[in-house]
Amino acid sequence: MKEYYFTEEHELFRDALKQFLEKEVLPYIDEWEAQQRVPKEIWKKFGEQGFLGLHYPEQYGGAGLDFFYSVVFCEEISKLFSGGFGVIPTVTQYMSSTYVYKFGSEALKQKYLVPVIKGEMISAIGITEPGAGSDVANIQTRAVRQGDHYIINGQKTFISNGFYGDYVVLVVKTNPEAGVHGFSLIVVDLDSPGISKNKLNKLGWHASDTAELFFEDVKVPVGNLIGEEGKGFFYLMDGLQLERLVGAIGAVAGTEALIDYTLKYMSERQAFGRPINKFQVLRHRMAQLHAETEVIKQYVYYCSRLQNEGKYAVKECSIAKLQATELANKAAYECLQMFGGYGYIEDYKVARVYRDVRILTIGGGSSEIMREILAKMLIDDKKYERPRPQTAQEVAASAAVVEEVMQAIRQRAAQGSLGTSLKFDFGSKKLFIDGSSGTNVVSEEDREAACTILINPEDMQALLRGELNPMSAFMSGKIKVQGDMSVAMKLQSLLS
Known part of the structure; x- marks a missing residue:
């Protein structure tokens, strides 16, 4: 099946990368883990060898190659038994500098993309805040324009590459209204x-x-704005599928490496006079793990093909991220069990893997968020299309809907009394x-x-016009209620 996606050129690239990693990286992984720094x-050596910027155009120093070269790259750096090492280039190459390339000015590309491809800069993506993780729309960090600069105030947390990195692509609010x-x-x-x-003391990923x-x-030149002001949310949504797919690729490759490592140990470990890989219950567990890994790997390759073709594959990438990272956690648990007490000792790589994989079902969109995305598509008939900012006409039309809805509620509210307080949040x-x-x-x-x-204004408009049933809207998730449910039941009095 591998030949279906990978050409001879891909495999030659894989061989060259593996040789480089075996010489320049593998001998130092334990040292970097102990020092908690790479x-x-x-990264300059990576750049000199042409291993960075694989998906970027040659005019910026990249290679302009198809996405399956990036698949090879992500797979091989994920087989080194150090999630901390692997996350540094994946965040830089596929989760942060991508926004500079796709939406940034030529000046930004020359200043921040070219050095990334040369391995001279490490970048980060600044989304998560203490009160906003998966809920991106709740971000509070502000950027206020003053002349030729933005003045930024706020806080970010859990930022990979944020301590030793060179720059961060920061998600900010420029217009809170x-x-x-x-x-x-x-x-x-x-x-x-x-x-x-503040450098955080983590359970795993110690090398990063x-x-x-x-x-x-913080004073930042206006020229550092990526694309247009007010369009950051749409730029961000456009890039999240690649982030999730890269996470899935690494999770599967790391699982494969762990299975191979475990099988080698099982062939050498003796119990009751024979290798433990001869005990049926253990053999079958590993066989089942291998089967699940193969199935998910082929699905991840399918998603990689969609990425290579430029498809906006929300459902597929969400499934890949969910299944691959859950598998990585299951594999770490079951493989550690095969090592017995030795699996609990840091001298064995499985212990590090066990710590490292735990973040995979949390970062880049938790498993719960992936399931909710899929539930919306499966149950609520939600459609995810490639995001784009609204045109001026669309913004005006949306504003008109909001005003119509608010005026209608004012008129109906004037006819009685709720006896309590109720708030409508239209965003x-x-x-x-x-x-x-x-x-x-x-x-x-x-x-x-x-x-x-x-509730969004369009759905509220449909409710007020009698085109949408309130109970159906509630059951489908179009209406969300926070607080006293009995008050929400009085909504009917405003709709009649």
């Missing part, structure tokens, strides 16, 4: 005045650095109804209410 000089149209991406040098860092980043009046707009004093007082204040209804 020297930057190694514009909902998803208020986010932007800005390149920020990590040695900029006003940035303070993961940081908390604090931004206090960019909020409508607060205070019915606690005998009459309903309606305002656009963003206050705490007994119950909050989260």
